[in-house]
Amino acid sequence: MLINISKKDSNIRVLLGTLLVALGSHSLWYLLIPAGLMLIHTGLTSKCPITHLLHQETQEAKEHLFVNFLPRYNPQPVFIFKSDSQLAFSNKPAKKLFPEVEKFQDLVRTDIQPIINQELIQRSKLTLNNGCVYSLVIRGSIQLDGIVVYGADITEIVALNQEIIETQKEIVYAMGEIGETRSKETGDHVRRVAEYSELLALLNGINKDEAELIKLASPMHDIGKVGIPDAVLKKPGKLDKDEFKIMKTHAEIGFNLLNHSSRPVLKTAAVIAYQHHEKWDGSGYPQQLTGENIHIYGRITAVADVFDALGSARVYKEAWPLDKILELFKQQRGVHFDPKLVDLLLENLPLFLTIREKYPN
Template sequence: MHETYGLEFERVKRDLQPEEMLRVIFDYAAKIANERLLDRVLMLMADMGREMIVCDRCTVWLLDSKKNELWTRVAHGISELRIPSHHGLVGHAVTNDQAVFIDDAYTNEEYREFLETGAIATDKKTGYHTRAIMVIPFRNSEGEIMGAYQAINKMTPSQQFSEKDMEYLTLAASYAGKSLESALLTNEIEETQKEIIFTMGEIGESRSKETGNHVKRVAEYSYLIALGLGMSQDEADLLKMASPMHDIGKVAIPDEVLKKPGKLTEEEFEVMKTHTDIGYNLLKNSHRRILRTAATVAYEHHEKWNGRGYPRGLKGEDIHIFGRITAIADVFDALGSDRVYKKAWELDRILNLFKEERGEHFDPRVVDAFMEQLPKILEVRELYSDSVLNGE
């Protein structure tokens, strides 16, 4: 998307005819109504707005009243952004409940201050050339401003946005509003679930003197391995959310077993193994997708590919793929970290063990995916190291 100004306006288009406009509205309204993921709703809204008013870029900004910020997770040609709610043209439009029209960002004087620090500054970094800009606030079902559409560079011969374009973007927002509110609610529920799951995971680990960063690392390792195996983004995200609960059953293991500095006796190890059943039983009755997944991970992350794991002695692909992934992620972090009963292993020693246990303890495909993702996994280990947690 870093085209030059001249190249962009070689792609001159025309405004939509009424029947074309209706087709765009009906097409996107149906897609948006069936979408629950916030990222997808935002992308579809941006796509719909861009097609309806024939512009080069369209961004949907949402107002986060708690943080006094405007944010967008999806935009054409740019990544996630967060800005103060009063910042820039979008902030001005939202704060003042006012639509903003700019025909040429480089000659406009009324919004010069915003443009110099916003669009023009961004153009200098990217090579893009911003000309026309339009920002339209939109409201939720209760009439409160919930965000704004921002459109850049009209692609018709006039190269300028019109009052009719404003009407169309407002129409786009009204069509998508209910679905957007529903997606925001779903997103809030999922974020709350993630927070609870992560906190419970930390509680389980802290009882055995693990750090909160252990569950972060295992979650990130599991996510990377899942993607390396070719799993969908949705599945990888689900595993990342659920894996922090893999050892939640440790909350019920007696201290004399859980915190013993030396090797466990056979009887003590039998007690320790029950944390898989306990974790599963704590979570299995939930109707929430994340918690049901967490139940599976808690139950099966100590199973082994060769059938010699616990608690049920499952073998091969009878072990859920999420359990197989979390198994190697958990072992990698456990071996690479200092514990009360051992010092951290060197990386080469861990990798040699994984090669030996490929097809024994671990699923061969999972080991291969782990090895392929190792550079990224090591970056995560550094990012969430215990020394970082302790401020060292």
């Protein structure tokens, strides 16, 4: 049974019990002795079955129990919720930071019962109106028949993390643009390819984190072009057989540039750089992979890259009209491109066009 009497109540019970025992042993009211002993017992153990049966565990008693488990002057918010979701206790920082919280669902939109029954430990993140971010550790307890929530201010950590991600993105785009400007692409090409790739990944059922990784990595698909001589890269006309052979090495050069890193973004970028010119029917390069042997990252970026390159004007060519681009994708479905990805592109075309409008050349 839960400790259900506060320290103050316990002391009163011990005192009262002792008085009853003393009174009982000096008079004819012998029955007072067992009653007194019982009171002393409940006082010493801080457990009273009658209070428990009457469900009269007071808030004070709960504070007494749980505050004992906390550092006395804990500067972080702490809450205790009963199994009916109502707030049973909150410390001063909790009251100050979250004055509107009255039940568990005001804090986290989760069903409370499974957390208690399975004594789960869950984490959640909460952003306040003032921009502060709190990490909440939620612990269910059968003994307590409730939930304890410990908060921690992680605003600075989140900001630092965001800073790292933003820096990474900028470097990645800059690297991607180096590859593209070496060839004849324009700056926004890599941004559009990034967004098309993320969208295709999500539509294809890839989870959010992995899709974000593909988005970050895909701008570097042509980074290997830094290793292609100007004579080939900037040749105005069509490449001859030998020149095209040199041009094709950009896939492997890119792979070798990126593959040494153990960072997930660069590992992903290495796969994309290596495989974005492979074709579904095996007629691509550099490894002539076929079908699903081509990594999904490579297949996704292939669709995104070609969709964008055709739709953009270059010094040497006009932008293709949309119906001509779609015609090509229908023709190349299962030839150049993964048929499923082409279907996703065609079925969700408005979403792709929104991205195109977002980054006009």
